[in-house]
Amino acid sequence: xxxxxxxxxxxxxxxxxxxxxxxxxxxxxxxxxxxxxxxxxxxxxxxxxxxxxxxxxxxxxxxxxxxxxxxxxxxxxxxxxxxxxxxxxxxxxxxxxxxxxxxxxxxxxxxxxxxxxxxxxxxxxxxxxxxxxxxxxxxxxxxxxxxxxxxxxxxxxxxxxxxxxxxxxxxxxxxxxxxxxxxxxxxxxxxxxxxxxxxxxxxxxxxxxxxxxxxxxxxxxxxxxxxxxxxxxxxxxxxxxxxxxxxxxxxxxxxxxxxxxxxxxxxxxxxxxxxxxxxxxxxxxxxxxxxxxxxxxxxxxxxxxxxxxxxxxxxxxxxxxxxxxxxx
Amino acid sequence: xxxxxxxxxxxxxxxxxxxxxxxxxxxxxxxxxxxxxxxxxxxxxxxxxxxxxxxxxxxxxxxxxxxxxxxxxxxxxxxxxxxxxxxxxxxxxxxxxxxxxxxxxxxxxxxxxxxxxxxxxxxxxxxxxxxxxxxxxxxxxxxxxxxxxxxxxxxxxxxxxxxxxxxxxxxxxxxxxxxxxxxxxxxxxxxxxxxxxxxxxxxxxxxxxxxxxxxxxxxxxxxxxxxxxxxxxxxxxxxxxxxxxxxxxx
Ligand SMILES: Cc1cc2nc3c(=O)[nH]c(=O)nc-3n(C[C@H](O)[C@H](O)[C@H](O)COP(=O)(O)OP(=O)(O)OC[C@H]3O[C@@H](n4cnc5c(N)ncnc54)[C@H](O)[C@@H]3O)c2cc1C
Ligand SMILES: Nc1ncnc2c1ncn2[C@@H]1O[C@H](COP(=O)(O)O)[C@@H](O)[C@H]1O
Numbered sequence: 001x002x003x004x005x006x007x008x009x010x011x012x013x014x015x016x017x018x019x020x021x022x023x024x025x026x027x028x029x030x031x032x033x034x035x036x037x038x039x040x041x042x043x044x045x046x047x048x049x050x051x052x053x054x055x056x057x058x059x060x061x062x063x064x065x066x067x068x069x070x071x072x073x074x075x076x077x078x079x080x081x082x083x084x085x086x087x088x089x090x091x092x093x094x095x096x097x098x099x100x101x102x103x104x105x106x107x108x109x110x111x112x113x114x115x116x117x118x119x120x121x122x123x124x125x126x127x128x129x130x131x132x133x134x135x136x137x138x139x140x141x142x143x144x145x146x147x148x149x150x151x152x153x154x155x156x157x158x159x160x161x162x163x164x165x166x167x168x169x170x171x172x173x174x175x176x177x178x179x180x181x182x183x184x185x186x187x188x189x190x191x192x193x194x195x196x197x198x199x200x201x202x203x204x205x206x207x208x209x210x211x212x213x214x215x216x217x218x219x220x221x222x223x224x225x226x227x228x229x230x231x232x233x234x235x236x237x238x239x240x241x242x243x244x245x246x247x248x249x250x251x252x253x254x255x256x257x258x259x260x261x262x263x264x265x266x267x268x269x270x271x272x273x274x275x276x277x278x279x280x281x282x283x284x285x286x287x288x289x290x291x292x293x294x295x296x297x298x299x300x301x302x303x304x305x306x307x308x309x310x311x312x313x314x315x316x317x318x319x320x321x322x323x324x325x326x327x328x
Numbered sequence: 329x330x331x332x333x334x335x336x337x338x339x340x341x342x343x344x345x346x347x348x349x350x351x352x353x354x355x356x357x358x359x360x361x362x363x364x365x366x367x368x369x370x371x372x373x374x375x376x377x378x379x380x381x382x383x384x385x386x387x388x389x390x391x392x393x394x395x396x397x398x399x400x401x402x403x404x405x406x407x408x409x410x411x412x413x414x415x416x417x418x419x420x421x422x423x424x425x426x427x428x429x430x431x432x433x434x435x436x437x438x439x440x441x442x443x444x445x446x447x448x449x450x451x452x453x454x455x456x457x458x459x460x461x462x463x464x465x466x467x468x469x470x471x472x473x474x475x476x477x478x479x480x481x482x483x484x485x486x487x488x489x490x491x492x493x494x495x496x497x498x499x500x501x502x503x504x505x506x507x508x509x510x511x512x513x514x515x516x517x518x519x520x521x522x523x524x525x526x527x528x529x530x531x532x533x534x535x536x537x538x539x540x541x542x543x544x545x546x547x548x549x550x551x552x553x554x555x556x557x558x559x560x561x562x563x564x565x566x567x568x569x570x571x572x573x574x575x576x577x578x
Contacts, residue, residue, distance in 0.1 A: 011488070011491065073493065074493065076468070076470075076495075077467075080462075100488075100489060101471060101486060101487065101488045101489060102488065104454050104470070104471070105458065105470040105471070105486070107455075108423065108454070108455040108456075108457075108458040108459045108462075109458050109459075109461075109462050109468070111424065111455070111459065112424065112427065112458070112459040112461075112462030112463055113462055115424075116424070116539070117422050117423065117424045117425075117538075117539040117540040118423070118424075118455060118540070119540065120423075120452065120453040120454055120455055121452060121453075121454075133543070136452070137452065137548075138450060138451060138452050138545075139339065139341060139345060139354065139449075139450050139452075140341045140449060140452075141548070142341065142345050142547070142548070143345050143347075143354060143545050143546070143547060143548075144545070144546050144547070144548050145352075145542045145544070145545050146542070146543045146544040146545070146546075147421070147540060147541065147542055147543065148540070148541055148543045149539055149540045150539045151539045160489075187467040187497055187498055188467050188468065188469060188495055188496075188497040189495060189496045189497065190493060190494075190495050191483070191494045191495060191496050192493065192494040193491060193492075193493050194491060194492040194493065194494070195490075195491050196490040196491050196492075197490070198490075200490065202489045202490040203489070203490070204489050205489075207577075208577070251473060251487065251507065251508045252487045252488075252490070252491075252492065254507075257341065257365065257449065258365055258366070258506075258507040259507070260489075265577050266571070266575070266577040266578075276341060276342050277341075280341065283551065284548070286575075286577070287571070287575040287577050288551075288553060289567065289571075295556070300553070300554060300556060301553055301554050302551045302553040302554075303553045303554070303555070304553055304555060304575065305555060305557050305567055305570055305571075305575075306553075306554075306555060306556040306557065307556070307557060307558055307559065307560070307563045307564075307567060308556060308558075308559045308560075309559050309560040309561070309563070310560070313560065313561050314560065314561050314563075314564065317561040317564045318564050318567065318568075321564050321565065321567075321568045322568070322578065325568055325572065325578050326578075
């Protein structure tokens, strides 16, 4: 019985949610295709081994821990060499990574080292005969492709949020591994990790996204959106390119074709016209609310609920109403 | 500095796509095409590096059928010096197949820098750049949102979810370009005229085996939006009611 590999992504010594998603996806695939073990890899500074137990809870049978003081930050060449060595040495049918920024850097390096192709940004994953089959949004999400990959091992990156972490209650066997490349000889050297506000939810993970456009007029007015996000309690604040171009918000907050893709339960667009490149990043949100003073703004065409009017007047009233609703 | 930029021709995303009768591709009728967004950024980065140095040579490369020459000509009219078409009947979906063909072309080119877009806007695979780097054995930085080059070393930034990281690496190297460094210039009339005289070579591509393919394409369900519930702050109570009772998100 072939095994399934999962890469457990960390940042600053902490497991990321996408690590649990990758292990969950691997567990579900293994169970659906007749069993086999799930082997997870976790790389980091000494101490990261403490996270192995949690990976077991989400379905890993074996966790290989690679600890090295020089690996406190993600080192692309070292992690790629280590993952490729591990995957190449085992009987793995499928290797699962997240389609996070780190996973999208790592997985293609590993695939090329192993001389295999890979599926990117999968929203589903199954084995069908001698193929791995996934759905993968293409053309900025306007078309859904079903793709098949033959050959073994098959590498796949899973879209963050597509597979919810689920506990499977295994107790993982922990094995310690070594970096396949001496960190000191890596050519690409990680210099600095710039942490954003860690107290804030990530845009890709927040169930509610409150987003602002040029219609907010001045950067200070984003405070209104932050207050609304705080009233929800489970929200993050996003922006359009018009806003990030002006430097009102960092580029990392940009949602759209050339920014982040988000798919929250609720997306509230304030002072956003609804350009096609913006829609590309949020079209798949479950419920969309638009607040815009122009009744003809294209954002209303895809909004479930639209309010015509001045966002600067409406948002504070909405914030109070959400606070009230949350009290009940 | 000798720089190569790999660019892809993609459909204009403003289009309302239709699925072709084969059920696994997009109907090409009436589509407009252009250079993939991030590849435009990469061409601009190459041109600015050359301009800053006051010398250098920028080669643009595209793999695909004869129509990709249009995209190559656009890059030439922006200011690239030469172009290479790696000729295939169609563009494969398998990133490794494309990477192999590009690596074979780039291998003996003597490039100091090989640039890619972070991701092609149609396939959304984001694999060709780092795969090509591995095949060439070159250092690779993906999704660079800022880039400084001095004394044969580069420092670049990559955006992460709610964070960012800074990495350093020596040239020659492969870099895939994210948004944030440079917006592509529009070709000038002079550029367009000049592009016609610049060299464009056509060579057969060595694609090899393809293991990743598209089996089916479909359109996602259409959103049924368009409901305006009211005007001004007075509409807020109705919105909250709908969010609670209908959408069940509050
Ligand atoms: C290659 C390329 C890639 C791109 N990628 C992205 C991307 O990833 N993400 C992205 O967002 N954009 C992207 N864009 C830009 C996109 O085309 C639009 O220019 C941008 O999304 C517009 O931002 P906006 O809605 O904030 O501004 P505008 O289009 O200027 O809209 C402002 C809106 O605010 C409304 N308004 C004004 N005042 C008020 C008020 N007081 N209250 C309420 N409403 C008000 C106006 O009616 C208007 O509808 C890209 C463009 C290109 C060419
Ligand atoms: N057919 C192609 N010809 C030249 N470059 C390509 C081609 N396909 C992809 N690329 C390059 O690889 C990058 C990533 O593409 P992808 O892996 O398809 O997302 C693109 O932004 C281009 O720089």
